[in-house]
Amino acid sequence: MKKTPTNPLHQALFRILRPLARLLLRNGIPFGEFAELVKRAYVEAALEDFSGGRRKPTDSRAAVMTGLTRKEVKRQREILAGENPVRETTTHANRASRVVSGWVHDEAFQARDGAPALLPFEGSLSFSELVKQYSGDVPPRAVLDELVRVGVASVDSDSGLIQLRQRAYVPAGDSEEMLQIFGEDVSDLIATIDYNLVSSEAGQQPLFQRTLTYDNIPPEIMDRWRAHAAAQSQALLEQLDKWLGPHDRGIAGNGNGNHTGEPVRTGVSIFYFEDPVQAGRDE
Known part of the structure; x- marks a missing residue:
């Protein structure tokens, strides 16, 4: 061609x-x-x-x-x-994600060591109370079923206590929610790139934007690389979440501080990619 x-x-x-x-x-x-x-x-x-x-x-x-x-x-x-679907989807966090965030950062739902506590389904400081506080009127059973479905939470068969297994909610096999994440992630990336393209002219510091890329990697190491990249990326995101999450005004105890001005939506995205190198392909 x-x-x-x-x-x-x-x-x-x-x-x-x-x-x-x-x-x-x-x-x-x-x-x-x-x-x-x-x-x-x-x-x-x-x-x-x-x-x-x-x-x-x-x-x-x-x-x-x-x-x-x-x-x-x-x-x-x-x-x-x-x-205005753009404004709506970027200002309302996923309800299940808010529940997980509250579980991780709200001291009322933490164990003595600061880790997310094992929660009973009902009663004081229970999973149902957590859902009511961070997910409004959504039925707690529906939220629990979703978190168990994607492997974020599990229920002990003997005690009935609910354990948080992962510190982040990522939908699995749900095309509607995955497409919403797709829209948000790509929009955020393009907005950052657009900001950086004009930041020097406006006398502003560029936002952090980095990519690690190699194009001559042997296929036999790819399984190990995928696992290593996923583990390191998850660890970094959890470290950043541990710093930033407690400052969220939606977390109990943070909404009554001496905060001024409109809230800011901010974060860091990490994504993995791989693509076979094709001879003669436009780059």
Whole structure:
């Protein structure tokens, strides 16, 4: 296939869109549906991110910026006014994840050594009380079943006490929740890269962004490397969580401090990748 000359941004976009297209096709999303979402994202970005400290851009200015008609801008703006899935998914943490976080960091649900305590299902300082405090009106049995299903918690068959086996909730085999995580993780990564691209011009320090990559690794060591990378990454995330988690205002005892200003969403993402090196492939 003849290569089409393109600028660096186009090359970067194609690399982003190529695996995205694979995911969309696998989930039966046709191009027209994807294009509709792209229009919406363009309109929201024009209206929200390019005001320059002034009033929001008019539909006419947003049309000039995006290349869409004023009619299309107005239609997408009206859709956004009634439904904003981006803002909703980035501000409401998964309920099961909040339960695990409370179990790890709330002293009321810790053992004397500071580890997550073994909890009875009901009663004072129980799993049901933990769920009520950190997951609202969701039935405690439903939360427990989910945590047991993914291996985060287990129930002792003799005592009935519930043990936290992992310090983080990651859904398994649940496409809806995994797709939500996909949206959040990719959005966060692109936002960090975008910030770093303009940070020097704005006189700001770049956000931490590093990648370890080798492209000539023998396949026979890959099993050991996957296990080692997973163990080290999990250990680092647990260490960072131990530092940052207790500062969360949602953890009991932290909401009544002398905090000022709006809360900040922050974190660190680690992801593993591997890909067979193909001769002649565009890089």
